[in-house]
Amino acid sequence: MIGNNPLPTIAPDAASLYQVAANRLLELADHALAEYGDFHLALAGGSTPRGLYGLLARHPERIDWSKIHLYFGDERCVPADHAESNYRMVRESLLDHLPVRPHVHRLAGELPPARAASEYSAILEKHLPARGLDLVLLGLGDDGHVASLFPDSAALLEQEKPVVANYVAKFDSWRLTLTYPALNQARHILLLVSGTGKAGIIRQVLQNESGSQAYPVQALQPRQPLEWFLDAEAASLLATR
Numbered sequence: 458m459i460g461n462n463p464l465p466t467i468a469p470d471a472a473s474l475y476q477v478a479a480n481r482l483l484e485l486a487d488h489a490l491a492e493y494g495d496f497h498l499a500l501a502g503g504s505t506p507r508g509l510y511g512l513l514a515r516h517p518e519r520i521d522w523s524k525i526h527l528y529f530g531d532e533r534c535v536p537a538d539h540a541e542s543n544y545r546m547v548r549e550s551l552l553d554h555l556p557v558r559p560h561v562h563r564l565a566g567e568l569p570p571a572r573a574a575s576e577y578s579a580i581l582e583k584h585l586p587a588r589g590l591d592l593v594l595l596g597l598g599d600d601g602h603v604a605s606l607f608p609d610s611a612a613l614l615e616q617e618k619p620v621v622a623n624y625v626a627k628f629d630s631w632r633l634t635l636t637y638p639a640l641n642q643a644r645h646i647l648l649l650v651s652g653t654g655k656a657g658i659i660r661q662v663l664q665n666e667s668g669s670q671a672y673p674v675q676a677l678q679p680r681q682p683l684e685w686f687l688d689a690e691a692a693s694l695l696a697t698r
C-alpha cells in the first residue's frame with residue numbers, strides 16, 4: 458500500500474499500460490454486465506487515454522457496446538468538433554470505430570457553461586442507476602488535477618452538485634467537470650498516467666509521507682481504493698524499497 462492506495466500497476470511502456478488498463482476496464486465491465494445488464498463508465502479527457510480508447514476500438518467485439526453508457530469526467534467549453542473537445546477525442550479514437558453505438562452522454566461544451574452543467578446534472582439524474590457510475594477513468598495533470606478539478610479552483614469546494622462549470626485561471630477559460638461528490642460515489646476509479654512529465658507529481662502523490670492533501674487528486678475519497686495504472690516513465694521517481 459502507498460497511503461491508502463494499493464501499490465500501482467506499473468507497465469514497462471505506454472502500449473502495455475493501455476493493455477493492462479483495458480484488461481481491468483473490461484473485467485469491471487464484464488462484472489457489471491453480468492450483475493446489472495449494463496455498465497456506466499465516465500471517460501477521461503486529455504491525451505493519455507487516447508491510446509486506451511484506440512485499443513478498445515480495435516477489439517469492439519470484446520463487450521456489447523449497446524449495453525454501455527459513456528459519460529465524460531470533464532469537458533472543455535468548446536463545440537463538439539473543436540480540436541480541444543474531449544468528446545471529439547473520444548469520437549475519433551473510439552466511437553467512430555464501434556460497429557454498435559453505446560449510449561453516449563456528452564457534456565455540451567458548446568452551451569453557456571452554467572447551462573451545460575445543469576443540463577448534465579439532469580442527464581446524470583436520468584441515466585445513472587442507483588448504484589452510480591461503475592467506473593470513472595481519470596488522467597492526472599502535472600499539477601495534481603483530475604477531471605477539471607484544478608488547484609485553487611472553485612469546483613474543489615462543491616459538495617452538492619455532481620457537475621459544475623469551473624473557471625480555470627491558468628487557462629483563462631471555463632471547463633465542465635464532475636465534482637468530488639460525483640467522483641466519490643463511483644464504484645471504482647482508475648487513474649491512467651503515462652510519461653516522464655508526470656513522474657514528479659506521481660512521486661508527490663504516491664509517496665506523500667506528510668499525508669497532506671496539497672493536490673486535488675488527494676482529496677478524492679473513493680468507495681474503493683484508487684487504482685493507479687502507470688507506465689515506467691511516470692513511475693520513474695518512485696523509490697523502490
Ligand code: 6PG
Pocket residue numbers: 501502503504505506530531532533543595596597598602603604605
Ligand atoms: C482534460 C482531462 C484532464 C487530463 C489531465 C491529464 O480535459 O484535459 O480530463 O483531467 O486527464 O489534464 O492530461 P493528459 O492525459 O493530456 O496528460
